[in-house]
Amino acid sequence: MAGAVMLLKYQDVRPLATWFAARMLEVVDQNRESYSPDVVVPVPAHADRLRQRGYNQAELIAKPLARSLRLPCRSYLLVRTKTRPDKLRLTVRERWRTVRGAYTIRQGLRVDKLRVLLVDDVLTTGATLDACSRALRKAGAARVVAVTVARAILRSADIGAGVPRGEPEDERGPIR
Numbered sequence: 001m002a003g004a005v006m007l008l009k010y011q012d013v014r015p016l017a018t019w020f021a022a023r024m025l026e027v028v029d030q031n032r033e034s035y036s037p038d039v040v041v042p043v044p045a046h047a048d049r050l051r052q053r054g055y056n057q058a059e060l061i062a063k064p065l066a067r068s069l070r071l072p073c074r075s076y077l078l079v080r081t082k083t084r085p086d087k088l089r090l091t092v093r094e095r096w097r098t099v100r101g102a103y104t105i106r107q108g109l110r111v112d113k114l115r116v117l118l119v120d121d122v123l124t125t126g127a128t129l130d131a132c133s134r135a136l137r138k139a140g141a142a143r144v145v146a147v148t149v150a151r152a153i154l155r156s157a158d159i160g161a162g163v164p165r166g167e168p169e170d171e172r173g174p175i176r
Contacts, residue, residue, distance in 0.1 A: 007123060017060035020121075020149045025068045026060070027147060028117065035145050037117035040066035040073045043132055044082040044103070044107065061149065062119040071117070078132055079106050092125050092154070099131040105139040112140035117147065123153040125163045 004016050028037075033161060042062035050056060059075045066073035082102035090098065117134050120129060123146075133144040 010056075014055075014060060017057065018064045020061045020069065021064035024065050024119070024147050024149065028065070028069065030086065034114065035143070037071060037112075038114045039068070039077075040069065040071050040117045040119060041077050041132075041136070042073070042075050042130055043118065043120040044075070044078045045081045046083045048083050049080075058120045061121065065117075065119060066111045073092075076106055077102055077109055077111060078135060090121075091144045096127040099127045101131070103132045103135040105135060109134055111142065113142045114140075116141050117142045118144055122148065122150050122152055123148040125154070 004020075007068060018091070040062050042056060042058035042120075045056040045058070056075070058163045061076065063073050081103055081104055082098070085094070085098055118132055118136070123129060129146045129148075133146065
């Protein structure tokens, strides 16, 4: 799975996005009774990253997923306002810090009372999904549920280098 994610993310092997979306559809369909989304929103890439890569892999996955769910895909709702550091490997603490306040709703748009299905390629620490969810909720989303293609397994050295897994932090410390 990791190899396939890397091929989509860095080698532009776009057919994988449709395949990933089909796998996600299975998971979403299993949980539709408890959660019925109104809209699909991919985690946005920063404009600099989009220029560099030429595409947003989360959006490539979200579009066919939304089509299969017969829902609108609103890739323009969320905006990443802060760039990611150039450093290839970030500690858990650095991941949480770099995304804090990095996402916002595009000016003039509303998400009042929408149930959002947030789509990303990989869940590493949960920091990105947390930051996106906070921005959507702050803008009025009724509920945000996230789905990812894969989950990274953190090494104990990564976990020990910052906030323990599952404990997001803000400027006051861990959120409990």
